[in-house]
Amino acid sequence: MTKEELIQDITAMQSLKETLLNEIHNVIIGQDRVLTDVLIALFANGHILLEGVPGLAKTLLISSLAKALSLSFSRIQFTPDLMPSDITGTEILVNDPITEKKHFEYIKGPIFANIILADEINRTPPKTQAALLQAMQEYAVTSGTVTRPLSKPFLVMATQNPIEQEGTYPLPEAQLDRFMFFINIDYPTLEEELQIAESTTGLENPVITPQLTGQQIISLQQAVRSLPVSDHVLKFAVNLVRKSRPNTDDALNEIKQWVAWGAGPRASQYLILSAKARAALDGRLTPAEEDVKASAINVLQHRILPSFAAQAEGINSKQIINWLLEQK
Structure with missing residues (x-):
């Protein structure tokens, strides 16, 4: 990719962001922060875990995005009796x-699509949750001795209800680490809820018009990766991640007290990639420290495990991250 092509792609991404947001807003009311974060993860080629109480349009948001992107879409409803083969596919004996x-014939599972909605992923046991691990990391599925590649772009967007609700299974740390972003969805504002109540109880059926093809998305993902990053931004992101680890010699006393386990190297990678994507969607050719800070909560909150002492004091991972960001 030449410098001129890179500038052209990045310049186009700012208007593209507004086009996609406007298209999705035909169906989704409000949630601008969440939609922007989802687009950042999309163009950074990272998977997303959305958490919120039932009824906040998590599923509708993801399916609306798939429609706006002209991508194949699969929805997997995770239930306690779901088996791994129900996701990846299975071989059946045919005559x-x-x-x-x-002879045996392989029947592909719903994982063979561009955008996967793993709905209520924490309602199924870890054995089935783990069926997504290889697909999310290697973009392939192995059945028996055969490894089958997945079509790109490939993006897993999972939803989960808050863990304190009944009938849920916490995601293992290895599974959580595969998600680039952990995004919390809040209740809508009063004005937004009034608009939701009015627009969803009438006869109107909003339509979403596709705006991008899969190949265009891959090209823009490559443009995002091609953006240069200054040394001070790179060091800022890496140092932020390293400061979250309590078992290092230079760990701050508060981190040693509050954190049982800190973020790994994948967090540094995702901080840089998300900063690049955020800059690109704003039409900028290089990310700044503010871009790293803006994505720090989404990237780190599921990678930092508060200690029992922190939980006893009512301190959660978000508060720890905000505290780290305030340190000089």
Whole structure:
């Protein structure tokens, strides 16, 4: 990619962001912060975990995004009895009507799509949750001795209800670490809820018009990765992650007291990628420290495990991250 092509792609992304947001807003009212974060993860090629109480349009948001992007879409409803093969696919014994010989035939599961909605992912046991691990990391699925690649772009967007609700299984740390962003969805404002109540109880059926193809998305993802990052921004992101680890010699006393386990190197990668994508969507050719700070909560909150002492004091991972950001 030449410098001129890079500038052209990044310049186009700012207007593209507004076009996509306006298109999705035909269905989704409000949630500007969440929608922007989802677009950042999309163009940074990172998976997303959305958490919020039932009824906040998490599922509708993801399906609306898929429609706006002209991508194949699969929705997997996670339930306690869901099996891994229900996600990845399975081999079945079939009879050839011509030769009358039996052979195994692989039936692809719903994981073979561009955008995967893993709905209520924490309502299924860890064994089934783990069926997504290889797909999210390697963009492939292995069945028996055969590894089958997944079509790109490939993005897993999972939703979960708050863990304190009944009938949920906490996601293992290894699974959580595969998600670039952990995004909390809040209740709408009064004005937004009034608009929701009015627009969803009438006869109007909003339509979303596709705006991007899969190949265009891949090209823009490559443009985002091509953006240069200054040394001070790179060091800022890496140092922020390293400061979250309590078992290092230079760890701050508060971190040693509040944190049981800090963020790993994947957090540094995602901070830089999300900063690049945020800058690109604003039409800027290089990210700043503010871009790293803006994504710090989404990238780090599910990678920092508060200690029992912190929980006893009512301190959560968000508060720890905000405290780290205030340190000089």
